[in-house]
Amino acid sequence: MVMVPFGEFSLAAASSHGVKGQGFLYRAAFARNGPTWNVAFSYQRASRDYREIGVERESERIVEQIQAAGGITFGRMGTAGLSYTSLTYADGQRAQVLSGNYSLSVRDRAFVSVYAIHSRFSETGRDTSLGFNLTVPFGPRSSAYLQAGTDGTRAEVRGTPPVSGGWGYRLANSTGNNGRQQAEAQWRGDVGEMTAQVDHAGGQTGMRVTGRGGLLIADGALFPTRQMESGFAVVRVPDQADVRVYQENRLVGRTNARGTAIIPDLRPYEVNRLSISAADIPIDVRMPEDQLLVVPRYRGAVNARFVAIQEHPGTIIVVMPDGKPVEAGSGVSSGAEKSFVGNEGEVFLQNLHAGMVLTVDAAGGPCHVRLDALPDQVLPTIGPLPCVR
Template sequence: MRPLKHARRAVLAIALACAIAPPALALPGDETLLLDICINNRCIGIAPVIARGDDVLVDLAALQAAALDTEGVVPEQLGERQFVSLRQLNHGSTFKIDRTLLRLDLKLRADRLPRQRVAMTTRAQSEAGLAAWSAFVNYGASVQDNGDGTLFLDGAFGRGYGALRSTGQWDSEFGWRRGLTRFEYDQPDAVRRWTVGDQYATPRDPLGGGRLLGGVGVERAFDTDPYLVTFPRPYFSGVLESPGTVEVYANGALIGRRDLAAGPFTLEQLGIQPGRNDVRVIVRDPFGNRSELATQSYYGGSARLLTRGLDEYAVRIGAPRTGSGLGGEYNGEVAYQAWYRRGLSDWLTLGGRVEGDDRVRNAGLDAAISTPVGEFAFALAGSDAELLGNGRAVNGQAHAAYYTLAMRTWSLGLGTRRADADYRNLSDPAALLLGPLRVEDYASFAFTPDTAWSLQFNTGRQQREGEPSLRSWSATGSLRMGGRTQMMLSAQRLDSDLFRDTSVQLSLNIAFDRDNVNIGLRQHDDGTTKRQGYGFDASRSRPADTGFGYTVNAQRDENLDSAFAMLEYQATHARFAATASDHDGDTSGSLFMSGALVGIGGRMFATPPVESGFALVRVPGLANVPILRENQVVGRTDARGDLLVRDLLPYYANRV
């Protein structure tokens, strides 16, 4: 009965195909068939086939649906369909019509099979889940021994990808001050975020300025797709004659393993670090044999570069707000900033920026270029501004250039930036307080031959408007002694027309599972006096669930003594801490309490502060059920069968 059943299925398939497919008009002597197309023993479906002597013509649409390469083959039009000769398609492969099973068996060479594209980075996307209404308020309260107190609040209310957020602070000196208030809406599919309210305008190039604005903004938000690779990474293409396992090694370390079928393949998004990398591709066949496909050297780009075809942008417009994010007012001006960058290739990224307000207009261009001898970055900008007081218009220019070269055991970085006296941009608070930066040069060199020791050297020069040039250099060496002990020696010198400052420090750090001990010796010379000092620091990290942590610090500099101690405890519903300090006989103390109130699923939960994402796990009617996150128990359900899980990473595939 089994052959009859197969025959009936074949007849039904032929009847169905005849009913839905227009007829193919064959030439005299041709035989038109409807056969099951099987490529290397993998059947892809039924399609029209024409037997012409010792050749076979197959429907072009069926071959393209099977991802076979038909480029360079001239199809033959028969009726309303196009057919491809198998002899033209792939010389050297074999084909055979099985009239008993009504199938066409096509045996292709491995290099003519459909190409497999495999991303070596893990891209487990998070599930959408339920878009429930939720809200939280983080609070932090402190009281000093003199009676002064502080209360800080950070709250949000939203659903799905939208949330209204605000911060605020009350203290004994200034009273209540509002922080940042904004509505944010994420579009993960478009990797985009909209913001209405308080937001910081920050440039992507080094010549732009920044302001706190109250307005509207939209930006590329790469954090909504945490598995997106934004900077260029190399790829490798090859052919497997038989199924096997491909392994990729970078600098001797395994970075990925994938099982592949026979045929062409492309390994994309190789997880290598920026800088020089020696990459090896190894294949293991089903019999355990190991062979090396390739060994190549790549220079991986840094975050300055965007992968080809990827862009990033930000557009913001609004009223500038005074203050540093607490209190302040909106002035009557309008400020804006917009910038755009795009990866034109894996070695070239270009960008542009405009920004301004009622008195300043600024525009600039930037570029990042990757070469076999390192990575270069350039920026140019010009400004048109009206000076305060006299209203005189001035034009200014600025430029910057950077170079980085990262090898396996050493790296080099160089940079320079210049801005003339009339150059202006959207000024941030630091520029208003310290003066705009006019000159900056730096050079850095790091040498890390292995994990046991390393050396780093830095030198630089800075000059702000109206200030003398400040020169600096530093050297740092570290030596790891065993698995828990590290010694570090550092020296630094600051030099200008006004002062000279030199410091040297030697420290020994011993790390245990949760405890850390540090002993340090130091000498400081300001050009007139020399001071020696030493210090001791011990700490225990706070556990992730419940438990104690502490910090103890004691320092002595010549005749000046200081000490600090903190004891903290994280409970199920809040976090508590007590501090005490002494500075040359002047003692003080304080008490802290922090936590969060979270509303979700029709309930309110009291927890330690919410610092990232959270979710409600509900097992109705089942109490004391252990809940695991990443195979680690994070708690048990309460009497109602609920547990609030904190510290989830937004947009990651958190396993709960």
């Protein structure tokens, strides 16, 4: 329930019934989000007999939970946040965590944050950790990361593979209780993904290579593809190979020799915009549309078929029987196609074919031009051909 201008209030309750009797749980929460600050608070309580599926041990069953958080933004000077969590378990153990952080963007070239975490556990006592994080992006898919704190340091450089396919990498080094060194290479292709990793920790070195992919059956055809995690589309541009395919203006693939591309990672139950690069379509192929909107279901396929119409555009030079060019501006028609005469008797038509007859509305009356043969070339210039009455 939203109460303007105070914020959002919510109440929830649940009940369970089992061999140990009937139990109850209730939860109350409040949240307020403003332009420069936000706060949130929630309290949850469960009776001793309340049970959740999969939680059997008393040391895992939470009977009381308190959470509070707040944040404030200082514009270009960054943001700050504070949070507190308290958990009480059915066996009497209690865990409390208080944390604070401050983050700052340095001219969009680096991101810095400092943090402090204080925890108290019934079994292990108190612990406090301080540290900072530094992230520096470079290039469209690469970044460097450094974390230093009282419990050790971690440095990492990574480059993610392009969505459309390619290579990626990750190099990492950490010190402290969990000191280790890692090197990783990633390959992403149209038919799957592979990762090779070397890991050194505790005086031992290990290596592993993993791969994953999938097989898709759609429209009676079998397609090898990447592993399907959400929705995907079967994009078809008939007989047009190596056409770039975009999802929300991001290059995500290219069509194969048959004009087909499998596009994974679409948002299920949402509108996804798929488009193709008009620059990859031959000039003698007409595309009524270069983008489609699709809505896949979860792990479901949608058919995204682009209409590709093969045409034979070209120019015909039309002259009168005396050899002079037909007057510029004269109308030209052949069935449903219409055009006009340009300079030097040139007429451009979108779709030429052998045997077509043009009717020219010349100054002295209509005359006709017959195209007996069509040369095997793109955008041919044919003629001069006489226009006879």
